[in-house]
Amino acid sequence: MKPRVIIADDHTLVAEGVEKLLEHDFQLCGRAADGRALVRAVEKEKPDIALVDIALPLLNGLDACRQIKKSVPEVKLLVLTMHSEQYFVTEAFRAGVSGYVLKQSVAEELVFAIKEVLKGRLYVSPSVAENLVAQALHPVAPAPAGAGPTNDLLSGRQREVLQLIAEGQSTKEIASTLNVSIKTVEFHKTRIMKQLGVHSTAELTKHAISIGLIAMPQQPTVPGSQP
Numbered sequence: 001m002k003p004r005v006i007i008a009d010d011h012t013l014v015a016e017g018v019e020k021l022l023e024h025d026f027q028l029c030g031r032a033a034d035g036r037a038l039v040r041a042v043e044k045e046k047p048d049i050a051l052v053d054i055a056l057p058l059l060n061g062l063d064a065c066r067q068i069k070k071s072v073p074e075v076k077l078l079v080l081t082m083h084s085e086q087y088f089v090t091e092a093f094r095a096g097v098s099g100y101v102l103k104q105s106v107a108e109e110l111v112f113a114i115k116e117v118l119k120g121r122l123y124v125s126p127s128v129a130e131n132l133v134a135q136a137l138h139p140v141a142p143a144p145a146g147a148g149p150t151n152d153l154l155s156g157r158q159r160e161v162l163q164l165i166a167e168g169q170s171t172k173e174i175a176s177t178l179n180v181s182i183k184t185v186e187f188h189k190t191r192i193m194k195q196l197g198v199h200s201t202a203e204l205t206k207h208a209i210s211i212g213l214i215a216m217p218q219q220p221t222v223p224g225s226q227p
Contacts, residue, residue: 003048003118006030008038008064009080010057014103018051018080021110035059036177039067042075049076049114054083054092057167058177060213062088062095063159069096076117080106084128088212099123153195159213161188165201166208 005026009015010033019028029045032038035056042050050068054061065077078099079092092100099117101109102125113123124132154162157178164174171189175182193199196207208214 002027003114004029004045005114006032006038006041006045006047006050008032008035008041008050008056008061009053010034010055014053018106018110021107022114025111026114033057035061035064038064039071042068042072046072047075048118049078051078051080051110051114052097054079054081054088054212055214057214058164059160060163062091062212063156063163065092065095065097066156078114078117078123080110083212084125084131086132089124089128089132091212093122100128101125102128154192158188158192158195159211161185162192162204162208163213165189166205166214 003026005022005028007015007018007028008031009018012033015031015033019031022028029047030041032041033056036059038050038052038056038061039059052061052065056064059067061079061081065079068075068077073096076099077095077097078101079097080101080103081088081092082103083089084102089100099113099122101113101123105125105127109125113125116123160178161174164177169177171182171185174185178185193204196204198204198207205214
């Protein structure tokens with residue numbers, strides 16, 4: 001029986017390209033276009049592995065992975081992303097993923113990476129691994145306090161609220177999405193701004209981008225396509 005796979009990516013062309021790469025070796029049992037749909041799909045289908053983009057709307061891929069590892073810990077997780085920075089790699093493995101593949105390398109690496117992860121091994125794209133080794137051998141001076149991403153300052157629920165604010169949802173819409181009261185959302189927003197030392201929605205959005213909760217608009221890369 002073929003291993004069962006769920007794909008999470010909000011770009012339809014990318015998801016379809018990944019499906020084509022996998023259809024010979026794996027059984028595709030679902031596709032999700034946002035992080036909340038991914039969590040629901042994994043809890044329902046209980047696949048062998050989920051392939052997760054970091055920049056998912058409504059709930060980013062890393063927080064979706066954290067939730068999946070709590071509710072369905074046996075499911076393997078593999079990140080597909082454009083991000084090669086050390087911060088995102090570190091956060092991904094902290095979230096419980098077993099594989100990290102760059103989208104530009106999907107056509108060459110993905111099938112092998114999935115098989116490695118399903119065997120209980122870890123997999124990181126060679127270009128990412130080389131970058132991590134280079135940073136270990138030639139570390140840069142630590143950033144001044146407050147200059148880098150401060151994901152650890154926020155709770156999981158605060159990250160959810162921050163992402164939805166940055167995606168342009170109103171307080172009422174956020175309350176509906178999270179199934180909480182408007183006052184609760186306002187409380188979280190006030191606490192987030194105080195903890196981060198920011199004073200506007202624009203600054204909140206900038207911070208959300210810096211810690212990978214939302215992505216800068218970019219042209220999606222279709223697996224197997226030529227640049």
